[in-house]
Amino acid sequence: MHKSFSQTLKSPPALISSSTLETICKGALGGMSFGAYHQFNTNKIMELNNKVIDEKHKYEIDKLRNEHKNEMNDLKNQLKIIQQQQQQTKSWWL
Numbered sequence: 001m002h003k004s005f006s007q008t009l010k011s012p013p014a015l016i017s018s019s020t021l022e023t024i025c026k027g028a029l030g031g032m033s034f035g036a037y038h039q040f041n042t043n044k045i046m047e048l049n050n051k052v053i054d055e056k057h058k059y060e061i062d063k064l065r066n067e068h069k070n071e072m073n074d075l076k077n078q079l080k081i082i083q084q085q086q087q088q089t090k091s092w093w094l
Contacts (some may be wrong), residue, residue, distance in 0.1 A: 016024075
């Protein structure tokens, strides 16, 4: 007997069952979700770390400015003292 054309074109048997395919899809979705969550957390940690670094930088700059300002004030005071001493020695000789 000859087989009809429709009988010869039967679909091949399934390689994996539908429950296995469902498990694979759920696992892939779970993996992608975990990756997105991990990336979100990493970005937040980096953002907070950058804020901490910026605050430390501002603190260091302010500290250096204050040190410079104090040093300049000390030098100005020393200059005033020296100028006053020079004034006194000039008036003594005159």
